[in-house]
Amino acid sequence: MRQSIIGPNVALRYLKAYYAHVNYWHEVNPTTALAYVDKKEHVPYIQEYAAEFPNTLVVARIRHELDGGFHLQPTGKDDHREYIASPADYLNDYGFLGQTSNIVLNVLNEPNGFADDVTIYRLVRWMTDYIPLAVKSKTKSLLFNWADRNPRVIDGLLDGRFDDVLMMMAHYPDLFYMGLHFYGPDSIADVLKAYVAKCDKLSIKSPRVIGSEFGIDSTGGIQRGYKTRPEYQEGGKYAQWGIGQVKGDLAPYIESGVLIGLDLFQEGNSGGWDDMDYENDAAFKTELKRAALAGELELVTKPTTKPFLTPVPKPTDAATPIRIRVRNAEINVRSGPSTDYTKADVLSAGDEITLYQTPFKQDKSGQVWRWVDISTALGGWVCSDVLQYQDLTPPVVIPPPPVVEETVTVTLTKAEFAAWTVFRQAMERAATQTVTATVDVKAA
Numbered sequence: 001m002r003q004s005i006i007g008p009n010v011a012l013r014y015l016k017a018y019y020a021h022v023n024y025w026h027e028v029n030p031t032t033a034l035a036y037v038d039k040k041e042h043v044p045y046i047q048e049y050a051a052e053f054p055n056t057l058v059v060a061r062i063r064h065e066l067d068g069g070f071h072l073q074p075t076g077k078d079d080h081r082e083y084i085a086s087p088a089d090y091l092n093d094y095g096f097l098g099q100t101s102n103i104v105l106n107v108l109n110e111p112n113g114f115a116d117d118v119t120i121y122r123l124v125r126w127m128t129d130y131i132p133l134a135v136k137s138k139t140k141s142l143l144f145n146w147a148d149r150n151p152r153v154i155d156g157l158l159d160g161r162f163d164d165v166l167m168m169m170a171h172y173p174d175l176f177y178m179g180l181h182f183y184g185p186d187s188i189a190d191v192l193k194a195y196v197a198k199c200d201k202l203s204i205k206s207p208r209v210i211g212s213e214f215g216i217d218s219t220g221g222i223q224r225g226y227k228t229r230p231e232y233q234e235g236g237k238y239a240q241w242g243i244g245q246v247k248g249d250l251a252p253y254i255e256s257g258v259l260i261g262l263d264l265f266q267e268g269n270s271g272g273w274d275d276m277d278y279e280n281d282a283a284f285k286t287e288l289k290r291a292a293l294a295g296e297l298e299l300v301t302k303p304t305t306k307p308f309l310t311p312v313p314k315p316t317d318a319a320t321p322i323r324i325r326v327r328n329a330e331i332n333v334r335s336g337p338s339t340d341y342t343k344a345d346v347l348s349a350g351d352e353i354t355l356y357q358t359p360f361k362q363d364k365s366g367q368v369w370r371w372v373d374i375s376t377a378l379g380g381w382v383c384s385d386v387l388q389y390q391d392l393t394p395p396v397v398i399p400p401p402p403v404v405e406e407t408v409t410v411t412l413t414k415a416e417f418a419a420w421t422v423f424r425q426a427m428e429r430a431a432t433q434t435v436t437a438t439v440d441v442k443a444a
Helices: 018-028 040-052 087-098 117-137 160-170 190-201 237-247 251-255 282-293 414-430
Strands: 006-011 032-037 057-062 103-107 141-146 176-184 209-216 259-267 319-326 330-334 343-348 352-362 368-375 378-383 389-391
Touching: 006 018, 006 209, 006 237, 018 282, 032 040, 032 209, 040 057, 040 087, 040 103, 057 087, 057 209, 057 259, 087 103, 087 117, 117 141, 117 160, 141 209, 160 176, 160 190, 176 190, 176 237, 209 237, 237 251, 237 259, 237 282, 251 259, 330 368, 343 368, 343 378
Parallel strands: 006 032, 006 259, 032 057, 032 259, 057 103, 103 141, 141 176, 176 209, 209 259
Antiparallel strands: 319 352, 319 389, 330 343, 330 378, 352 368, 368 378
8 A cells, every 4th residue: 555755743641532633644655754752651642553553653752841852961050960861771661662672762852953063963962872882783773853043054065063973874775764853934955955966975875764743933033833824724735835745845855755754743732832743733634645545645656876985894804905996887895804794985087095905805716805995984895806997196296415525625736736637627528527626625
């Protein structure tokens, strides 16, 4: 059955008609949904909800007053913890959710992407502490859940302070997803575009994105949700806006497989969200279901022709690097030193990379493989017997020996000076060499 890329962001304990909600979304069949509770004791409701939708990837969010600031430093006089809530604490409390087959654990929500360097450094460190623990426990996780227009975009690229986190996420594509919020009515794809551009710059495959909040909200004006805007209230116009986003600015990212879900905020008013709660909006639900059943919201990916590097650890003994320009029309980079390993990337004529002369390894056919760096901390193995390249390493220039000028002081008689003068004139005429000398003549 077709799946809709638009799904619900549902406040489970605030729904007025739980089973009507479940029956409706069974028909729409979303790829992802976000299930929200605001008390730890309500976590079992998320598990029950996920069991209702075995083919839907359910993001489990447990609201906490400080869940966007777990990385911050405690301020209590005698509180010596490193973080308000450590990654280990969070995993101990909720990690079991992300270990369920169709549940992804929501990790943080709307940290400040425009904070000062010290705060951002703590956020990055929290995430780089979290990821290895989640890998060890095999906990699927949706990271950051950035607020709309977060984090910063610099020269068309996502803020470079998060590069290390992105590269770690990319190494485990089945465990880590990026959470972004998408709110209109104005352009909603700018951060997503910068995110993909940054991943391309790092030569990593973009970790998949779930739009954990999606909808119409204030973008600087006094209006908030769609119910405060007459142009979206009647005849399913709000649903048509969402359908238009899927077919418009977001379409390339859906087709490439980067964007896998958009979870509409919010079904079930958890307090203060009357103007965004669509639970009883019949026109909205009718139009959304129509589009879903017609296949207009189907998650259909188109294969990309762009190869992406699968991160491979660089050998610790890699040495003697040279900078080269590839001349092969196309040559594969492998995750190991033979064709038995998976293809990590493809090099083309004109690519400039770093090739290491050692270590070199021979495969079973006797061909030699060497390591190449394609971008920072990422690389793979290439068959150097096949590789054709131009060496771009600047040649070592040995400077000519310096001209040594000597000052010699001698004492000559008048006869000796006359003889020296005749000898020097003869040498100059022969032009066999140049003699530079300073003679201090003192008559005897």
